[in-house]
Amino acid sequence: MAGRGTVQLRGDEDVILRVENLVQEFPVGRNRVVHAVSDISFDLRKGETLGIVGESGCGKSTTARALVQLPPPTSGRVVLDPGSENEIDLTGLSGNDLRNVRPRLQMIFQDPISSLNPRRRVRDIVSEGLEIWSDGDIGTEGRERVEEVLHAVGIDPAVAASHRPHQFSGGQCQRISIARALTMNPEILICDEPVSALDVSVQAKILNLLEDMKARYDLSLVFISHDLSVVRNVSDRVVVMYLGKLCEVGDADRLYEAPAHPYTRALLASAPEPARSVGVADAVLGDDLPSPTDPPSGCRFRTRCPLAIDRCAVEEPLMQQISEDHFVACHLPFT
Numbered sequence: 001m002a003g004r005g006t007v008q009l010r011g012d013e014d015v016i017l018r019v020e021n022l023v024q025e026f027p028v029g030r031n032r033v034v035h036a037v038s039d040i041s042f043d044l045r046k047g048e049t050l051g052i053v054g055e056s057g058c059g060k061s062t063t064a065r066a067l068v069q070l071p072p073p074t075s076g077r078v079v080l081d082p083g084s085e086n087e088i089d090l091t092g093l094s095g096n097d098l099r100n101v102r103p104r105l106q107m108i109f110q111d112p113i114s115s116l117n118p119r120r121r122v123r124d125i126v127s128e129g130l131e132i133w134s135d136g137d138i139g140t141e142g143r144e145r146v147e148e149v150l151h152a153v154g155i156d157p158a159v160a161a162s163h164r165p166h167q168f169s170g171g172q173c174q175r176i177s178i179a180r181a182l183t184m185n186p187e188i189l190i191c192d193e194p195v196s197a198l199d200v201s202v203q204a205k206i207l208n209l210l211e212d213m214k215a216r217y218d219l220s221l222v223f224i225s226h227d228l229s230v231v232r233n234v235s236d237r238v239v240v241m242y243l244g245k246l247c248e249v250g251d252a253d254r255l256y257e258a259p260a261h262p263y264t265r266a267l268l269a270s271a272p273e274p275a276r277s278v279g280v281a282d283a284v285l286g287d288d289l290p291s292p293t294d295p296p297s298g299c300r301f302r303t304r305c306p307l308a309i310d311r312c313a314v315e316e317p318l319m320q321q322i323s324e325d326h327f328v329a330c331h332l333p334f335t
Contacts, residue, residue, distance in 0.1 A: 004039045005319030008249040008327040015082055016220055017044040017067070017188055022076035024059070024066050034292050036062040037073070038244040043082075044188065049214070049221040051235030051252065053228060053267065057289055059244040060224045061110075064192045067222065068105050069098060080104065103129070106181035110193040112174035113165060122160035122168070122176055126150060129184045149179040152216065153209060171202035175209065182217060189214070190222045195230065207234060228271045232256050237325070240264050243300045244292060246319065250326035260328040260335060262305050299331070307332050 009018060024037035037059045044050045052060050066073040069090055078090040080101065088101060109115040116125055127146045130138040138146075147157040153175040165173055174194060181189060191210065195203040207230065214221055225231050231238060231252070238255050240248040240263065248261040259265045266285045285304050290296055296303050302312040309331070317329045 004041075004245075004316065005329065006041045007319050007321055008246075009041055009043050010045070011083070012045075013083065014045045014047075015043045016046045016080065017222075018077075018079045018082040019043065019063075019067070020077040020079065022063065022066060022078065023074045024062050025074045028293065032293050035244050035295055036292060037066065038295075039076070040241070040244075040246045042239050042246070042249060044220055044222060045236075046187075046220055047214075047218070048236045049223055049234055051231035051238040052222065052224045052241060053226065053231050053238060054241035055267075055289060056226060057243075057292070058241040059292075060226075060241055061192050063241070064107065064190050064222065064224055067190055068102065068107060069093075103133070103184040104186055105188045105190060106184055106186040107190045107192060108174070108177050108181055108194045111197050112170055112177050112194075115177055116165040116173055116180075118165055120164065122155070122163055122165065123150070123157060125165070126160070126176065126180045126183055129180065133184075145183060145185075146179075149182045150176075152182070152213065153179045155179060169202075170198050171206060174198065174206050178206075178209065178213060182213060185217070186219065188220050188222065190224075192224050193226070194223075196225065196227065203230070210234070228256075228267060240267070243290060243295055245300055246329060247301065248326075248328045249319070251324075254323065254326050258326075258334075260322055260326065260333040261330050262307050262332075262334075263301050265334065 006020065020041050022037055022040050026034040026036060028034050052063065054060055067078055072091060076091065080088040080090065090098065090101060093101060123146060126149065127138055127142065130142045130145065134142060150157045150160055155172065155175055195206050198206060213219065223231065223234055235252045238250065238252045239246060240261065242263050248255060248264045259268055290303055298314050298316055299312040302308040311331055317331050319327050319329045321327050322333060322335050
């Protein structure tokens, strides 16, 4: 399955974020390392929503945090405005240089309640970023900005002035988290499973809100989720991850209608409404996810793949293009 390569990267001037050969590893004792993210590459165009999907433990959230250098990746590059005169490699920055760039990328976290400071009032939470950047005095313009974004996400600023997070529902807390991110006027919003902790009845409202905010504030989104139907509905392009690697990248509709990788087909077959082109018989996963401290040789998906051959154990597949904006890392792709 999962392979390496950069053929899926686009070279046009609309690309606002490019991730090249990203690696994130964590030591966990003597001579043991968690290979959380292993040599992945993708990009994001201005105004685009990039979906990242995969099983729990595949490296989605680690990738999201690496984009904002929390913590910095082990190796690789995260580049803003690639190819332009203003190109910035975040992995080469530290201290104030990194701090000055971070407002351009903001995150929304999975658990809306625990991501908010329970001791602070909501208006203070939303204005905190501005206060840090203005040394405590946000001025009239800053206060108007806070009220604007709270109104935009459906929270009454008058109520938020005196209430704390525990006095709001999960959906309202996620709206507050979105407002906090928007206050800094970002260009890229990284959404790390923003609706997975919410009731189904609330999820659609938050997704619609994100779409509205994307249009209103001219945002580009990285949307991470394990819910395949959600990702298809909100994404322009989709990246499929498995055990720290990329296995398929492409236009959302094309990838869902004609998945080329056995793992992607298995994911879609396991969803309540599998893609029409996926047959259950050839999309069954075997065994559990291998340990990221000792990933399989060659193709990392081979231990669970019904199509695996000897070549898969010794040779890691390279990302290859199989159609327009559709790339797959597999020795035996479905075409």
